[in-house]
Amino acid sequence: MRQFLIKRIWHALLTLFVMVSVMFFMFRMLPGDPTATVISPALYPKAQEALKAQFGLDRPLHEQYFIYLRNLLVFDFGISFHTLRPVAGEIGNRLINTLVLILPSMVVAYAIGAFAGAMVAWKRGSKVEGFLVLLATALQSTPVFWLGMLAILFFSIRLDMFPVGHIVSPGKFPEANLQMYLSLDFLHHLALPFMVNVAYQFCFPFLLMRSTMLSTIGEDYIELARMKGVPENRILYHHAMRNSMLPLATTLPMILGWAVAGSVVIETVFSWPGLGLLMVEAVGRSDYPVVQAAFLLIAVLTVGGTLLADLMYGILDPRITYK
Amino acid sequence: MFRTISRFLAIIWSSPAGRISLSIFCLCVAIATLGPLVAPYGPTERIYDEAGKLVRLSPPTWKHWLGTTLLGRDVMSQMLWGARPALTIGVLTALGTVLIGVNVGLLAGYLGGRVDSILMRITDIFLGLPFLPFIIVLLSLTGQNIWTIIFAMMIVMWRSTARIVRAEVLSLRERQFIAAARTTGASDFDIIYKEIAPNIMPFALVGVTFALAWAIITEASIGFLGFGDPNVVSWGSIIYDAYASQMMYRAPWWVVPPGIAIMVLVTSVYFIGRAYEEVVNPRIKQAG
Numbered sequence: 304m305r306q307f308l309i310k311r312i313w314h315a316l317l318t319l320f321v322m323v324s325v326m327f328f329m330f331r332m333l334p335g336d337p338t339a340t341v342i343s344p345a346l347y348p349k350a351q352e353a354l355k356a357q358f359g360l361d362r363p364l365h366e367q368y369f370i371y372l373r374n375l376l377v378f379d380f381g382i383s384f385h386t387l388r389p390v391a392g393e394i395g396n397r398l399i400n401t402l403v404l405i406l407p408s409m410v411v412a413y414a415i416g417a418f419a420g421a422m423v424a425w426k427r428g429s430k431v432e433g434f435l436v437l438l439a440t441a442l443q444s445t446p447v448f449w450l451g452m453l454a455i456l457f458f459s460i461r462l463d464m465f466p467v468g469h470i471v472s473p474g475k476f477p478e479a480n481l482q483m484y485l486s487l488d489f490l491h492h493l494a495l496p497f498m499v500n501v502a503y504q505f506c507f508p509f510l511l512m513r514s515t516m517l518s519t520i521g522e523d524y525i526e527l528a529r530m531k532g533v534p535e536n537r538i539l540y541h542h543a544m545r546n547s548m549l550p551l552a553t554t555l556p557m558i559l560g561w562a563v564a565g566s567v568v569i570e571t572v573f574s575w576p577g578l579g580l581l582m583v584e585a586v587g588r589s590d591y592p593v594v595q596a597a598f599l600l601i602a603v604l605t606v607g608g609t610l611l612a613d614l615m616y617g618i619l620d621p622r623i624t625y626k
Numbered sequence: 627m628f629r630t631i632s633r634f635l636a637i638i639w640s641s642p643a644g645r646i647s648l649s650i651f652c653l654c655v656a657i658a659t660l661g662p663l664v665a666p667y668g669p670t671e672r673i674y675d676e677a678g679k680l681v682r683l684s685p686p687t688w689k690h691w692l693g694t695t696l697l698g699r700d701v702m703s704q705m706l707w708g709a710r711p712a713l714t715i716g717v718l719t720a721l722g723t724v725l726i727g728v729n730v731g732l733l734a735g736y737l738g739g740r741v742d743s744i745l746m747r748i749t750d751i752f753l754g755l756p757f758l759p760f761i762i763v764l765l766s767l768t769g770q771n772i773w774t775i776i777f778a779m780m781i782v783m784w785r786s787t788a789r790i791v792r793a794e795v796l797s798l799r800e801r802q803f804i805a806a807a808r809t810t811g812a813s814d815f816d817i818i819y820k821e822i823a824p825n826i827m828p829f830a831l832v833g834v835t836f837a838l839a840w841a842i843i844t845e846a847s848i849g850f851l852g853f854g855d856p857n858v859v860s861w862g863s864i865i866y867d868a869y870a871s872q873m874m875y876r877a878p879w880w881v882v883p884p885g886i887a888i889m890v891l892v893t894s895v896y897f898i899g900r901a902y903e904e905v906v907n908p909r910i911k912q913a914g
Contacts, residue, residue, distance in 0.1 A: 318750045325751075332767055437893075444839065444892030446846045449865055449885035452874055460875045564756030568847050572869075582759045583851055586766055594763070601756040609753065 304617075311613065315606045322602050323375065323595075327368055330591040375599075381592035385585070390596045394578065396479055398600065400470060401566050401577035403484060408497050409555075409562055412504035417551055420512030421544045424520065435509065443506035451499045451572035458495060465495045468574035496573040503569075507558065508551055515547040522546075549619055553612045560605030630827045637905045644901030647894035654891045658713040661706035669707035669859035672698045683877050693879035696871045701880055704859050705887060711860035712888070715776055715845045720837035722780040727787025728823075728830050734788070735795025736818050746792070752785040758847060765853045772855050775848060779841055787833045794829055798822050828906035835899030839892045846888055861888050 355361045362370075374381065380390035416439075423432035442450075459467045466472070470492055476483040483489055519525065520543055528538045567579030574580075578597055585593040638644035667673060673681045673694060680698040684690055692701035734745040764778040798804065799822070807821050846862030848854050852870070854863050861884040868874040868881040 314747065314750065318747065318754055321747075322751050322754055329763065329767070440896050441889055441893045444843070444896060445889045446843055446850065446862070446865070446885060448847065448850045448869075449881070449888070452865070452869065452881060453885070456875050456878060456881075560754075561757065564759060567758050568850065571851060579759070582756070583762060586759070586762050594759075598756060598759065601759075602754040605756075606750070606754045609750075 308614070311610055315610050318606055319599070319602055323372070323599060324368070326595055326598050327371060328364075330589075330595060331364060371595075380596040380599075383585075383593050384590045385588055385593070390592045393593060394581070394596050394600060397576060397578045397581045399479075399484075400575065401563055401570070401579060404493065404496055404500065404570075404575060404577060405559075405562050405566055408500035409504055409559065412501045413508045413551070413555065415501070416505045416508030417512040417548070420509040421516045421539075421547060424513045424516035425539055425543070427517065432513075436513075439506040439509045442502050445503075446568075447499065447503045448568045448572045450503060451496065451569055454495055454499050455572070466492050468492075468572070470576055496569055496575055500569055504562070511551055511554070512547060515550050516543060519543050519547045549616075552619060553616050556608035556611040556615070557605065558608075560601060560608040563604055564601045627827075630824075630831070634831055634902060638898055638901045641901045641904075643897050647897035647901070650890060650894040651898060654709060654713060654887075654894075657706060658709040661709050665703040665706035667700040667703040669704050670699060671703070673700060674698070683873060683880075685877075686879050692883050693877065695867065695877070695880055696873050701864070701883060704864050705861070705883055708859050708861045708864055708884065709887070711772065711855075711858045712842055712845060712862065712891075715772060715779075715860070716838050716842040719776050719779045719783065719841040719845075720834045722776065723783040723837045723841070724787050724830050724833045726780065726784035727833060728791050728826060730784065730788040731791025732795055732818050732822060732826065735792040736799055736814070736822060742792075745788070749785050749788050752782060755782060757782055758844070758851070761844070761848060762851060762853050765848070770853055770855050772858060775845065775855065779844055779848075783837055783840065787830075787837070790833065791826055791829055794826060795822055798825055828902075832899055832903045832906070835895055835902065839895040839899070842888060842892050842895070 352361065360367070371381075378391065380394070382388065383390050383393055386393060419435060423429065423435055426432070455467055458464045471483055471486065471488050472492075475488055476486070525538060525542055528542050533542070563578065565579075566577055567583055569575070570577045570580040571583065578600070582594060582597045584590075585597065635648070638648050673690075675681050681690070681694050682698050683696055684694040686693045690700050690702060692705065694700055695704075730745055730749065734742045734749075760782055761778045764781065765774060768774040768777070804817060804821055807817050812821070845854075845860065846865065849860060849862030849866045850869065852866065854860070854866065864884040865881055868877065874881040
């Protein structure tokens, strides 16, 4: 177990290191002068050079790379070319915005999806089952930005129930703080993207739970429980459902990283100032420090999530042993 | 190869859901092939009325079944033209993705050892990449046209196929017929591509359908984020145009049809994949 853990962590770190390096050189190849937004071409050449030196952009590429790696070790992600503020702070704020949107909707989608999946599997062959499978697949097949646009069209424009986008009303909270996230105004803005994301995320847990549940129902221990005279409801909740949760629980950490990466589309439709939107904006203006840090963050989330998933498997399923 | 594909079609046709999905998919292929021929207008043609005035944002009429856009283009015609890029990009990406994924999986699974660990580390790196943002970075490096979009999607999508195929090869490798081939002196290359690969075909086909579904959605998302090919009208780019013009909430006829088309097409592709998977993958068949 210990050896397995050390090996896996070593692999995870190696993966992250290679990714960070590839990213570094890839972003330097992006077209466009990233300094153009901060360093005005109208400045004296001397002043321009001085500013470049301040960012360390006057040094050879390999030197920049080593400085970048050294800074990463102490969690210094540099300064945004665009806002001239430390990247860590910029990204931290945006990550919180993404998480308050993604996490609750994932939890709700998983809860509803898993429960519905287990129920339709238990009463297999029902009309509801066919309908829900079709609905879930159709929702998964719908571009989520289009779903968002329809939701805005219907709920915000026609019914005037929710705001069209943004995280709070403009000017209401100049600083993002706890008070903002607890305000009614914020919840009002959260409602629509939240619902759209739940609808979009519903499919995966639903179908996965349904198929695991179907194979669990065929297991001998369910038959045994029936023969012992255990009440049907108890078999459903305590024997079948509980054992079917395993694949769902173990995929959750990995899916979470992907959901954060995938948030870019939904954030764009709802003008939600999250990490995804920041990434697209930063790519557009060649703001490497920001893009690099955002990629690294998501990589840590997915690589860490995969690691966690593997470990969870071993803890939740005693049949699995590590080599 | 030909036998596998005809068996693939037969399996899908044998289930009602598969039959409906396959018909819908064929309809979309027909639209992609013939659409541009029957479309009343060009995809970017601007339409003027008798008075010489641009027909802007006209709601659906007998002349324009799905209305017109802000720039006076016929939405119906755009839909007919837009099927082709959506499907071409999707199909080519799916085939390329599976081709890379299957080969990586075959080599890693069969050769094992150092080759396996290197290939799997590379796969892990790609698994850690943020999917859409990475594609966008690639596209801003390479420029945006149909081919770079296909390339960018392929680069990130093969990762899941590779893992599935490798797991399957690992179990196939231990089977009797492989040992038999080895004793007859078959080379590694022959064993991989003549003995193991045919047994991987069903997984590859399932992979192609799911990759196709995913690629169509992703192409639309790329278009929506403004990184699509600016010279091509596809279902995704119609939604983007409506969104970018800020007129989408006043002109539902403009934005609703392309979304429905994508939804129906991708749903049918998913059902085709599942109808096939249920039969060829006994573990799932047993499940339901």
